Amino acid sequence: MFPNDFLWGASSSSAQIEGGYDSDGRGLSIWDVKKLNPGTCSFHYASDFYHHFKEDIALMAEMGFKAYRMSISWSRILPDGEGEINQRGIDFYRDVFHECHKYGIEPIVTIFHFDLPLALQQKYGGWNNRQMIDTYVNYCQILFKEYKDDVHYWLTYNEQNMLIFFGAVDMIGGTNQLQTGTDLYNQAHIQLIAQAKAMKLCHEMCPNAKIGPAPNITTSYPKTCSPMDYIASLNMDDLRNNFYLDALVFGTYPMSVWKYFKDNQIILDIHDGDFEILKEGHPDFIGFNCYGNDTTEYLEYYPLDMSDMVNADNREMSYLMKLMDKPGVGRASQNEYLSKGEDGHAYDPYCIRVTARRLTDRYHLPLIITENGYGRPDILEEDGTIHDSYRIEHLRETIRQMEIGIEEGANIFGYCPWSAVDLVSTREGITKRYGFIYVDRDEDDEKAKTASMKRYRKDSFYWYKKVIESNGKEL
Numbered sequence: 157m158f159p160n161d162f163l164w165g166a167s168s169s170s171a172q173i174e175g176g177y178d179s180d181g182r183g184l185s186i187w188d189v190k191k192l193n194p195g196t197c198s199f200h201y202a203s204d205f206y207h208h209f210k211e212d213i214a215l216m217a218e219m220g221f222k223a224y225r226m227s228i229s230w231s232r233i234l235p236d237g238e239g240e241i242n243q244r245g246i247d248f249y250r251d252v253f254h255e256c257h258k259y260g261i262e263p264i265v266t267i268f269h270f271d272l273p274l275a276l277q278q279k280y281g282g283w284n285n286r287q288m289i290d291t292y293v294n295y296c297q298i299l300f301k302e303y304k305d306d307v308h309y310w311l312t313y314n315e316q317n318m319l320i321f322f323g324a325v326d327m328i329g330g331t332n333q334l335q336t337g338t339d340l341y342n343q344a345h346i347q348l349i350a351q352a353k354a355m356k357l358c359h360e361m362c363p364n365a366k367i368g369p370a371p372n373i374t375t376s377y378p379k380t381c382s383p384m385d386y387i388a389s390l391n392m393d394d395l396r397n398n399f400y401l402d403a404l405v406f407g408t409y410p411m412s413v414w415k416y417f418k419d420n421q422i423i424l425d426i427h428d429g430d431f432e433i434l435k436e437g438h439p440d441f442i443g444f445n446c447y448g449n450d451t452t453e454y455l456e457y458y459p460l461d462m463s464d465m466v467n468a469d470n471r472e473m474s475y476l477m478k479l480m481d482k483p484g485v486g487r488a489s490q491n492e493y494l495s496k497g498e499d500g501h502a503y504d505p506y507c508i509r510v511t512a513r514r515l516t517d518r519y520h521l522p523l524i525i526t527e528n529g530y531g532r533p534d535i536l537e538e539d540g541t542i543h544d545s546y547r548i549e550h551l552r553e554t555i556r557q558m559e560i561g562i563e564e565g566a567n568i569f570g571y572c573p574w575s576a577v578d579l580v581s582t583r584e585g586i587t588k589r590y591g592f593i594y595v596d597r598d599e600d601d602e603k604a605k606t607a608s609m610k611r612y613r614k615d616s617f618y619w620y621k622k623v624i625e626s627n628g629k630e631l
């Protein structure tokens with residue numbers, strides 16, 4: 157059974173949904189100049205939430221949302237990332253929060269979701285520079301001061317771990333450079349210190365608010381019952397997941413990651429007092445994204461000396477899975493135990509159940525699912541309907557397993573799948589749709605500039621409404 161006050165909702169991010177990239181004093185973000193995959197639209201107009209937010213929030217209310225996870229565009233608040241504040245940006249988000257509260261929807265607000273102000277990338281080289289700690293904390297201070305009465309749940313940083321783990325190759329717009337392990341893990345360290353400071357500040361400035369991180373956490377499965385595959389899964393959990401959460405919850409890094417650093421010549425630039433700062437920044441809860449798609453980790457041991465693996469390496473794997481090869485730790489494999497959806501896609505409905513149980517055991521903190529879902533093209537029929545039964549099936553089986561996980565002790569207080577309204581996928585444009593609400597636009601930015609972007613209710617809209625109404629009983 158789901159708790160009575162369970163926060164049913166959905167998620168989004170500013171860059172992917174808002175549009176209005178040059179409206180009302182907003183500065184550019186790295187995503188506005190992002191090198192796009194061929195054939196995909198930019199993030200300039202997105203789903204034009206900037207001009208449709210009242211309609212969108214009314215539709216969320218119609219579905220019965222208790223929560224809406226969204227993010228703030230840093231460059232709408234601070235066009236240069238620091239310095240002068242853009243009052244029209246402040247007012248926009250206040251209007252959005254008021255609109256949510258009008259319907260009893262709790263905004264769950266991500267402070268930073270990939271879209272770094274371009275000025276900070278150009279001036280400091282982004283997160284490679286320790287100056288970013290103060291710059292981020294200054295931005296947080298503005299948000300906490302402005303919105304302390306409107307926001308009760310803050311998320312510090314979206315998927316910090318994925319940016320580091322995958323080498324930021326996809327996410328860092330504008331630069332798209334591969335960085336060394338030392339660069340990346342120093343960025344991670346800087347980002348963690350910034351988050352710890354922000355949490356402390358939030359507790360001081362917003363006594364009625366709670367704050368936590370929002371990494372992407374998927375528990376690793378060993379490929380076989382070989383002890384070395386099990387060790388690979390433990391290693392991978394430490395490197396991909398625990399490194400970030402241990403730092404924020406315990407103020408330490410897992411021992412096996414120190415070994416990984418040593419084996420891979422990664423040197424952390426640790427300053428006096430860094431671990432004290434980490435120890436002072438306690439999260440009140442953990443938000444985590446958990447997709448359970450075909451990249452669900454399924455690990456085999458990957459020796460540091462990988463010469464014996466080279467010849468066997470003709471695997472048919474996605475690009476992201478290949479990026480999971482970590483010598484001395486483990487590497488991903490295709491998981492033949494995944495469920496198959498009605499449209500043939502592979503997914504893991506157990507992902508949240510398994511991961512939430514593990515996180516509850518390790519951290520003893522409440523959990524909220526900040527993302528989960530299934531993106532693919534949808535068809536808008538002539539009568540305005542969208543029959544996305546494949547999405548319903550995917551979410552239904554995941555929610556079923558999540559409920560069992562709660563009965564087994566996973567301390568989950570909310571579920572915000574990706575996404576409420578169709579938005580622009582990080583790598584595959586608007587064609588890869590995730591929403592309960594369809595947005596009538598295609599990849600053509602020129603047309604999007606003036607398109608009505610009319611909203612339509614998908615079949616999953618009506619289904620999710622019933623799920624919420626019945627508190628998860630009617631699936």
Ligand code: BG6
Nearest residue numbers: 169314315531580581582583588
């Ligand atoms: C998460 C991100 O990693 O996955 C979202 O937080 C993203 O921003 C989502 O949209 C789905 O990935 P994609 O690449 O399909 O958009």
